[in-house]
Amino acid sequence: MIEKFLSPDINLSPYPVLNGDGSVKHPGLDNHGMGTIFEELVRRFNEENNEEAGEHWTPRDAVKLMAKLVFLPIADEIESGTYLLYDGACGTGGMLTVAEETLKEFANAHGKQVATHLFGQEINAETYAICKADLLLKGEGDAADNIIGGPEYSTLSNDAFPSREFDFMLSNPPYGKSWKSDLDRMGGKSGMKDPRFVIEHAGDPEYSLITRSSDGQMLFLANMLSKMKQGTRLGSRIAEVHNGSSLFTGDAGQGESNIRRWIIENDWLEAIVALPLNMFYNTGIATYIWVLGNRKPEQRKGKVQLIDATQWFKPLRKNLGKKNCELSDEDIRRVCDAFLAFEETEQSQIFPNAAFGYWKVTVERPLRLRVDLTSEALSGFRRFANEAGEVPLADLIDKVAASLGPGPHADYNAFLAELDSVAETSGVKLTARRLKLLQTALARKDETAAPVIMKVHKPGKTQPDSLHGLFATPVGNKVWVVEYEPDTELRDTEQVPLMEPGGIEAFFKREVLPHVPDAWIDDSSIRTGYEISFTRYFYKPQPLRTLEEIRADIVALERETDGLLEEILG
Numbered sequence: 001m002i003e004k005f006l007s008p009d010i011n012l013s014p015y016p017v018l019n020g021d022g023s024v025k026h027p028g029l030d031n032h033g034m035g036t037i038f039e040e041l042v043r044r045f046n047e048e049n050n051e052e053a054g055e056h057w058t059p060r061d062a063v064k065l066m067a068k069l070v071f072l073p074i075a076d077e078i079e080s081g082t083y084l085l086y087d088g089a090c091g092t093g094g095m096l097t098v099a100e101e102t103l104k105e106f107a108n109a110h111g112k113q114v115a116t117h118l119f120g121q122e123i124n125a126e127t128y129a130i131c132k133a134d135l136l137l138k139g140e141g142d143a144a145d146n147i148i149g150g151p152e153y154s155t156l157s158n159d160a161f162p163s164r165e166f167d168f169m170l171s172n173p174p175y176g177k178s179w180k181s182d183l184d185r186m187g188g189k190s191g192m193k194d195p196r197f198v199i200e201h202a203g204d205p206e207y208s209l210i211t212r213s214s215d216g217q218m219l220f221l222a223n224m225l226s227k228m229k230q231g232t233r234l235g236s237r238i239a240e241v242h243n244g245s246s247l248f249t250g251d252a253g254q255g256e257s258n259i260r261r262w263i264i265e266n267d268w269l270e271a272i273v274a275l276p277l278n279m280f281y282n283t284g285i286a287t288y289i290w291v292l293g294n295r296k297p298e299q300r301k302g303k304v305q306l307i308d309a310t311q312w313f314k315p316l317r318k319n320l321g322k323k324n325c326e327l328s329d330e331d332i333r334r335v336c337d338a339f340l341a342f343e344e345t346e347q348s349q350i351f352p353n354a355a356f357g358y359w360k361v362t363v364e365r366p367l368r369l370r371v372d373l374t375s376e377a378l379s380g381f382r383r384f385a386n387e388a389g390e391v392p393l394a395d396l397i398d399k400v401a402a403s404l405g406p407g408p409h410a411d412y413n414a415f416l417a418e419l420d421s422v423a424e425t426s427g428v429k430l431t432a433r434r435l436k437l438l439q440t441a442l443a444r445k446d447e448t449a450a451p452v453i454m455k456v457h458k459p460g461k462t463q464p465d466s467l468h469g470l471f472a473t474p475v476g477n478k479v480w481v482v483e484y485e486p487d488t489e490l491r492d493t494e495q496v497p498l499m500e501p502g503g504i505e506a507f508f509k510r511e512v513l514p515h516v517p518d519a520w521i522d523d524s525s526i527r528t529g530y531e532i533s534f535t536r537y538f539y540k541p542q543p544l545r546t547l548e549e550i551r552a553d554i555v556a557l558e559r560e561t562d563g564l565l566e567e568i569l570g
Contacts, residue, residue, distance in 0.1 A: 012037075014138055031134035032060055032094030058172040058241065061327040062279060062289075063095050066170050066239040067102040068336050069273070069291045074234055075106040082115045086166035086227065088155040088220050089173045090120030093131035093147065099170050117142075121160045122149035156219055157182035159196070165229045165236070171220060172241040179216030196226040201262050202528070209262065211255035218246050218259045221290065225268065228294050235295035244286045244534075247272075252360035252495075252529025260530040264304065264353045268292045271305040271339055274534050276313040278324045286310075288534075291339070299342060304356070308347045308538045309335045349537050356532050357498035361508075362525035364469065364491060366451030366484035366518055369412040369443040373401035377442070384441040393434050396423055397442065410449040445487070451518065454485035467505055469520040486522075498528075 011017045011026035012034070019025045029037075036059075071078075083103060087096050096118045107114040118135075122128040128149030135144035148160035156179055186192050189210055197219060201207040209222045221240050228236035250256025263269050273289040280287065312334050313325040327335075338348045378394075378401055385394035399422045400415070409415050419438075423430050453473070462481045464472035473482045496507045504521065512519050 014134070030094075031092050031097055031131060032063070034092060034130060034134060036060070058091070058095060059279065059323060059326065060094070060098070061332070062172075062241065062275065062287075063098045063170075064102075065273075065327055065332045065335060066095070066241070066289055067099045068332060069271070069289065069339060070099065070168055070170060070237045070239045071102050071106050072336055072340060073270075073293075073297070074237065076110065077234060078103070078107050078110060078112055078114065080107075080112045080114060082117065083167040084117050084119060084164070086119045086161070086164070086169045086224070087171045088121050088169075088223050089171050090122045090131055090147065090149075091124070091127045091172075093118070093120055093134060095170045095172065096120055099168060103168065117146060119146045119161055119164065119166065120148070121153055121155045122147070123151060123154050125150050154179075154182050155223060156216055157185045159223065161227070164227060166227050167229060167232070167234065167236055169224045169227065169236065169238045170240070171224065173217045173220035175217035175243045175245070176215055177217075178214050179219070180213040182216065183210075183213050196223050199262070201258075202265070207258060207262070209255055209259050211250065211259070215245065215249075217242055218256055221246075221263075222259055225263070225292070230294070233295075235293060238290070238292040240290050240292075241275075242288050242290060244288065246290075247288065248531040248533060250529075252358070252527035257529040257531065260532070261357070261528060263292065264356060264530055266294075267296060267301060267353060268294055269304050269353075270296060270300055271307060272532065272534075273307045273335060273339070274310050274538075276310050276325050276327075278322055279313075279326075280323060284322045302353055304351050304353060304532075305339065305342060306349045306351070306532070306534060306537060307335060307338050308349075308534065309338075312347075347538075351537075352499070354498040356530045358529055358531075359496045359498065359504055360525075360527045360529055361494050361496055361504055362491060362522040363494055363508075363512055363516075363519050364486040364522050365516060365520075367487040368446055368449040369439065369452055370407075370446035370449045371409045371412060371415045371443050372407050373397070373404060373409065374406045381442045385437070388437060390434060390437060392428050393437065396426060396428055397438075399426065410446065412443060412452045413450060445489075451484040453482045455483040457481040457483075467508060467521055468523055471520075493525075495529075 005012065008017075012029055014028045014030060016024045016028045017026040085096055085099050085103070087093075090096055100116045100118060103116060104114060120131060122131060128147070132144050132147050132149070135141075135147065152158065153160055155173075183189065183192075186194055189208075192198055192208075192210055197209045199207050199209065209219070211218050221238075221242070224238050224240065228238075246256065250258075250260075269290065269292055271291045273291070275287045275289065277286060278284045309331070312327070312331040314328040314331065315325050316323065338345065341348070342350065344350055378398060381397060382391075382394040385391060396419065400419050403422070404415070404418055420430060451471075457470070457480065459478055459480055462470060464470050464481050466472075469483055470481050471484065472479050474480075494507070494512065496504050500507050504526070508519075508521055
């Protein structure tokens with residue numbers, strides 16, 4: 001084993017091996033290269049430890065693209081000084097060191113002298129050890145002190161840098177990975193007090209960014225956003241890799257949607273780049289680079305750029321696990337050019353922030369009940385009342401039937417008025433439980449019946465507004481404003497775009513009322529959500545084959561199979 005490691009044919013040192021004439025025989029191996037070796041060993045010989053799609057090493061080509069997307073837009077503005085770089089899921093530290101090299105390269109090109117401090121946190125003990133050892137072996141002991149890790153150092157539940165702010169942040173967090181154990185340690189959804197994930201936004205002092213416990217990837221992004229510098233000229237810039245679920249999972253008001261809303265309404269999202277499939281070593285799923293900053297240039301303010309780079313890649317000669325392609329220097333340049341140009345093309349689309357937002361509105365319809373007071377219905381209700389211990393209620397209904405007749409009674413409000421009168425004279429109290437029993441065991445839904453009134457407003461005090469559930473209805477000799485009881489079985493929801501001309505009411509009048517004229521909007525249900533759909537903007541439908549082509553294929557197949565059945569059957 002020692003001979004293998006000392007073989008002159010390989011170089012596992014960070015320093016180059018030179019020939020006798022001083023030329024480089026084997027270049028030095030940086031920690032990103034060592035991470036690649038580690039990933040390959042794990043992939044080939046111990047895949048059960050690294051089998052989930054959310055746990056993967058970020059290939060160098062993707063890291064180079066991320067670094068350029070972070071630094072290129074502000075390359076001319078970098079001043080001499082000290083900059084802090086951070087990765088909340090740093091693995092072997094490759095992203096940090098590539099970012100550091102890129103920053104220094106741009107600074108030197110503009111005649112600036114910069115110093116960098118790297119900060120990272122990693123929960124996996126093995127990759128954390130590689131990262132720390134690399135810095136120690138290179139004599140960067142101070143930098144090694146800023147790498148914190150091990151199983152007890154989860155970025156979500158045990159932030160190693162709670163008071164730090166960073167200039168540049170890059171990360172590839174685990175996705176599709178449960179963070180339930182972290183959630184439990186932080187007090188659960190109801191007990192969560194972490195200021196990174198429970199914030200103030202849109203007038204809500206306890207605006208929750210807490211996502212589903214089955215996937216915590218967007219919380220890593222929220223963690224980074226909490227560490228942005230607010231008081232510097234360049235602010236902070238972020239690049240983070242996510243899978244497709246971060247674009248659209250989570251309903252309006254839920255954690256994922258709330259994070260997207262928080263980001264977009266603060267105008268931090270500059271661009272999202274869709275990467276080619278099969279970019280990573282052990283997963284072929286679609287991945288996206290989110291590029292964010294809190295110092296948007298003027299032309300980007302209020303806008304988000306989507307870049308479709310799924311077709312910009314170079315095939316590998318030999319697959320590396322699932323990875324069958326890479327971003328060549330030319331591909332990286334094309335993505336960066338599209339990002340910097342900030343123009344509409346086939347692969348680059350630009351949208352106002354509000355294009356991704358919507359209101360989720362609950363559409364209610366009235367409950368309509370009919371009451372039959374036939375002898376059969378009364379005997380059935382009495383059996384039910386006996387089982388429920390409500391014999392006095394059954395006696396009441398018998399008295400109401402005697403005064404109203406067998407029915408059917410299509411106005412449940414009139415039935416209740418008579419019931420209330422009889423109950424008062426009989427000394428029986430109509431509790432909420434008894435009224436619920438009547439709806440359950442005696443009344444029947446009937447779309448031709450009158451709507452059931454839930455609340456009556458005093459005349460002149462409230463103006464009718466049928467769109468919002470306030471209906472003008474004759475009660476006795478007067479016209480009252482009433483609210484109807486909603487039918488939960490008919491309840492529906494609509495997504496209304498934030499950019500809808502005329503807003504929710506115009507959408508409701510156009511799309512809902514022509515089909516269900518008795519519907520109304522539940523104002524208390526309105527939630528604002530955000531989602532981003534690459535498919536909607538970049539999908540190119542394939543034309544269907546003509547009938548002649550399909551017929552030709554069928555005829556050709558018939559010719560091929562002609563006589564085969566007889567031959568098989570002997």
